[in-house]
Amino acid sequence: MKKRFLYMLFPLLTMMGSCDKYLDVNKNVDAPDYVEGYLYLANIIQQYQGIYWDYRAIGPLTQMMGTTNSTYTSFANHYYALASDAGGELWRMVYWNQGMNLENMINQSLEAEDWTLAGIGYALKAFSWDALTKVHGELPMKDAFVPGLLSHNYDYQDEIYAQIREWARKAIELLEREDNHNYGTKISANDFIYAGDKSKWIKFAHAVIVRNLASLSNKKDFKDKYAQELIEAASKSFQSADDDATVKVTGGSQSAPYSNYNNFWGTARANLSYSFFQHEYAVQVFTGTVPEYDPATGDKIRVEGNSYYPYKLAEKQIIADTLVNQSGHFDPRVAVKLGTTSNPNYISIGNADTVKSYKFYGGSFTSTAGSVGTAPSFYGRNASSTYSGATNDGIGRWIYRDDAPYILTTYAEIQFCLAETYWKLDRKAEAFEAFKKAVAADMATTARYIYPGKEGSPTGGDKITRELFNQLANEYVNGPFVNGLADFTLSHIMMQKWAALYPWGALEAWVDMRKYHYDIEYSGEYPTNGNGWIQAQLEQKKDTDNSKVYKGLYLLPAQVQNRKGSYNIYNEGSPCYRLRPRYNSEYMWNIPALEKLKPIAGTANNYHTSIPWFAYPGDMPR
Structure with missing residues (x-):
């Protein structure tokens, strides 16, 4: 009998039904050596909380979040010290938490001709590895699970990308096979994403292909080599928001037998608390208050008579504007996705005038103090999160609730990928329809997780009813920023995608920002030292530049007001393009493999600035 090892790092598990089954999984009475394939599934799926762990590093890189957490402020400034596992949870998830559990599940299921379970396994593997390479770039792939190896060579990203699509295609092939095995509830009871629905898993595998290829949209051969496959995969992927891929979370708050039963972002686990908060760029985008900067000085232009936002606004706002009393100009997602201290007692949250009067503030990269006010917590108070007392956050709100699911990908995201692809093919009408x-x-996905607070009681919840949100959403979609949009541009696609991904999809938002090189002003195919940045200064496109994708986005060293800083000297002027591999895995045990990486060695002080293959228009220099 082959020996197989079962790694269970969390109480088995977060949401597994029968304890008796878990206790009777071994053929060897002395040590675990065999587990039925389906018993791996619940644990594998629940490990996706690891992505939310790492959003504390990635969120600040996308200007979705700011942070005062000393472990993560360095990410907000695009540099972080080497000797830390911060930002390494996804690495741990793929190689260890899922790791051999997932390999065993796939291999045992293939051996037993359990095609459905094997197909789900391949779909999960493709999704996880796609996320991992987008964050870290090169990875040990061929050597990953080879028994007996004490060091693991890295594979380059072009090979990893191709393999991910192969795994996704294998998932589809297996899931489409006739499978007459009677699983009973073995799969449905342990599948916390689709409860064993094969049709949805097939759509999910197609979604992985779409997301994988969408990151290549700025490559020179995208139109000829990748675009058509993306379009075909999108047509077979999610068909509505009902197909969204989310991991169900039990919750239970303080009564839960294990804290991991609660959402990582919920109040019970206090991982966001008040040390993470919305960045002022997010507030500017959602409220239509992206400022205009003086082209000569880079300073904002102060105006009188507006205590809430005392600066001249850019003429062209992409998501919304401040004409909130005109139908379709107010984006109701702002009242759900962002936190506000307005209306602390939840009075008249079903009244449009009340909701439209809310004020929103964002912080800077590493301070709750922003340029026009103080950012609240994601729960809506200028205080650390608490679940008890006369004034509290209860069990949270929206996807910051103890029982909120982990969102992996959505129909909206796939349609934005499709819209961008059609745009690149100059098929603007089809791009607009997908948009x-x-x-x-x-809007449908956002509304699904609204849990209104109790009127008159400052004890948490959303400050808008689902009914009012849907009414305002319908007005917005039929208004001048969506269906009635007259000057459709790539910025509308990518910034609306950024808004849709906020903040659960920060990883993919960071992919998009990097493939468009943060809108850095440079010549040639990609920015380099002296061509886009120097040691203490970074040149970004002005918002008036038609080629600028993310209007209002400026990095820390950009030459505009409230930026004009500089990166750590080791960056050599460059922003961050990847996270380092997990320290306690690679920098403790795999240094020789890291040293061999090109064009920047994995041991170099500026390895985090090494541009990944997906962001190079051509081949990556080696």
Whole structure:
């Protein structure tokens, strides 16, 4: 009999039904050596909380979040010290938490001809590895699970990308096979994403292909080599927001037998608390208050008579504007996705005038103090999260609730990928149709997780009813920023995608920002030292530049007001393009493999600035 090892790092598990089954999994009475394939599934799926762990590093890189957490402020400044596992949870998830559990599940299921379970396994593997390489770049792939190896060579990203699509295609092939095995509830009871629905898992595998290829949209051969496959995969992927891929979370708050039963972002686990908060860029985008900067000085232009936002606004706002009393100009997602201290007692949260009067503030990269006010917590108070007392956050709100699911990918995201692809193919009418579907779908996804607070009671919840949100969402979608949009541009696609991904999809938002090189002003195919940045200064496109994708986005060293800083000297002027591999895995045990990486060695002080293959228009220099 082959020996197989079962790694269970969390109480088995977060949401597994029968304790008796867990205790009777071994053929060897002395040590675990065999587990039925389906018993791996619950644990594998629940490990996706690891992505939310790492959003504390990735969120600040995308200007979705700011942070005062000393472990993560360095990510907000695009540099972080080497000797830390911060930002390494996804690495741990793929190689260890899922790791051999997933390999065993796939291999045992293939051996037993359990095609459905094997197909789900391949779909999960493709999704996890796609996320991992987008964050870290090169990875040990061929050597990953080879028994007996004490060091593991790295594979380059072009090979990893191709393999991910192969795994996704294998998932589809297996899931489409006739499978007459009677699983009973073995799969449905342990599948916390689709409860064993094969049709949805097939759509999910197609979604992985779409997301994988969408990150290549700025490559020179995208139109000829990748675009058509993306379009075909999108047509077979999610068909509505009902197909969204989410991991169900039990919750239970303080009564839960294990804290991991609660959402990582919920109040019971206090991982966001008040040390993470919305960045002022997010507030500017959602409220239509992206400022205009003086082209000569880079300073904002102060105006009188507006105590809430005392600066001149850019003429072209992409997501919304401040004409909130005109139908379709107010984006109701702002009242759900962002936190506000307005209306602490939840009075008249079903009244449009009340909701439209809310004020929103964002912080800077590493301080709750922003340029026009103080950012609240994600729960809506200028205080650390608490679940008890006369004034508290209860069990949270929206996807910051103890029982909120982990969102992996959505129909809206797939439609935005499709819209961008059509745009690149100069099929603007089809791009616009996909764009409209995408925004409408994000409204449906956003509304699904609204849990209104109790009127008159400052004890947590959302400050808008689902009914009012849907009414305002319908007005917005049919208004001048979506269906009635007259000057459709790539910025509308990518910034609406950024808004849809906020903040659960920070990883993919960071992919998009990097493939468009943060809108850095440079010549040639990609920015380099002296061509886009120097040691203490970074040149970004002005918002008036038609080629600038993310209007209002400026990095820390950009030459505009409230930026004009500089990166750590080791960056050599460059922003961050990847996270380092997990320290306690690679820098403790795999240094020789890291040293061999090109064009920047994995041991170099500026390895985090090494541009990944997906962001190079051509081949990556080696």
